[in-house]
Amino acid sequence: GAMRVMVERPGVDPLGGVFCYALTEHRWAVGGAINNGGIVLKWAGAALAPDLGEHSEEDLVALAARAPVGSGGLIMLPYLHSERAPHWSALPRGAYVGLTHAHRREHLVRAALEGVCQQLALVLSSVRAAGNEVREVRAGGGFARSGLWRQMLADALGLPVSFPAAHEGSSFGAALLGMEALGLIPSIDLAADLVRIEETVRPDPAAAATYAALLPLFAELYEALTPTFTSIRRMAPGLPTSPEPSA
Structure with missing residues (x-):
């Protein structure tokens, strides 16, 4: 997964949580990518609900929907493949924290999905720390x-999220960049008029308040467990700690 904003001036946050690279002569991209997105859902299906079958993402999400917002106080750090933004570290591992006798697999699956969304919320915080105002998010890809x-x-995220009718946003953006380079369009700014929004989902106030309260705990867990991650790496040097970077 990734979160980016196109800006007219380059900038990064003081803690280095996001990247900044040139997109065109007058546009820069500020943002960050995470290693653990849809792959976390696939892991949850294989590890927690293999009885649902290989092609059962819809059933798996339905299972997660049976658990309450916040997964009954269960938090998952979804670092199955270490993590990029905003930590940029090969050390972290996945972890469930807050597990009790009352939790069932629907809680574990939902906590995994919530962990991915909370990680993206951390990236959003870093984007804002780089001096950018974000009022709306547009999302695409398989999870959408x-x-x-x-x-x-x-x-x-605590923000409205709009979903374009076409899911291949990266391919569309690449085509626009190529067209601008060839002089076929005056500017990639045309994208604002060419992207058709299929649906805009607004945050539920109660759910947003729950996630906002949990986000500091989610962020603190990474710092608190860093010594443990370091010890695990020393004890098991043969285990993989970082995946090949994705595009």
Whole structure:
């Protein structure tokens, strides 16, 4: 997963949580990518609900929907493949914190999905720390086909999230960049008029308040567990700690 904003002036946050690179002569991209997005849902299906079958993401999301917002106080750090933004570290591992006898697998699955959305909320905080005002988010990709994840993302970010009718946003952006380079369009700014929004999901106030209260705990857990991650790495040097970077 990734979160980016196109800006007219380059800038980064003081803690280095986001990248900044030139997009065109007058536009820069500020943002960050995370290693653990849809792959966390696939892991949850294989590890927690193998009885649902290989092609059962819809059933898996339905299972997660049975658990309450906040997963009954269960938090998952979704660092199955270390993590990029805003930590940029090969050390972290995945972790469940707050597990009790009352939790069932629907709580574990939902906490995994919530962990991905909370990680994106941390990236959003870093984007804002770089001096950018963000009022709306537009999302695409495979996860955007899930109604639960759509609402969960809006709630975790505390912002309206709009979903374009076309899911291949990266390909469309690449085509616009090529057209601008060839002089076929005056500017990539045309994208604002060419992208058709299929749906805008607004945050539910109660759910957004729950995620906002949990976000500092989510962020603190990374710092608190860093010594543990370091010790695990020393004890198991043969285990993989970082995936190959994705595009």
